[in-house]
Amino acid sequence: EVQLVESGGGLVQPGGSLRLSCAASGFTFSSYAMNWVRQAPGKGLEWVSVISADGGSTNYADSVKGRFTIFRDNSMNTLYLRVSSLRADDTAIFYCAKGLFTSRWGDYFDYWGQGTLVTVSS
């Protein structure tokens, strides 16, 4: 059974940083691109970032480029997102999501974690 378990969220002051983690199991982690998708409270979904299966390629939404960094450790089956220079409008549930295809970018999201809440407030 595929499982994705996020952690690392919490309350952080504007300008602060966090490292989010996503522990994966139940599939060959190193074969799939992985993503972060966020959802502000009561709002819609926003794709944030993707990393290729081997970790060699990444892409970001313009809203987070230069502030967030996605990376992965295939030996530990874990995905990460380093979030920094946080702003109030970054407040959201952050989901990790597995790519559907074993293509470079996965393209769609077939399994999601339960999410970790990041709250940016002074």
Place this chain on the structure above:
Amino acid sequence: EIVLTQSPATLSLSPGERATLSCRASQSVGIYLAWYQQKPGQAPRLLIYDASNRATGIPARFSGSGSGTDLTLTISSLEPEDFAVYFCQQRSSWPWTFGQGTKVEIK
């Protein structure tokens, strides 16, 4: 960036009725569109990908159609567990984007 506009915002229907949800793109997405279902307090679930392919384990009452700028999700006969919010998502061009969602509520 491709903007996806979903309509209607809310659809009020009774169990057993047919639901038709629209996703209109600001430019062509070809067939590169997915549909997700989200229930309160839960993560989204993939229903349809590449416009018309059902994801693993998705019941046949869910179907997707269309291409280009006008795509549709149809639920042929609503079950009680289908009342939820539905999002479309395109992967035709960066950045990948989602529609704002359609809420299917019980009438």
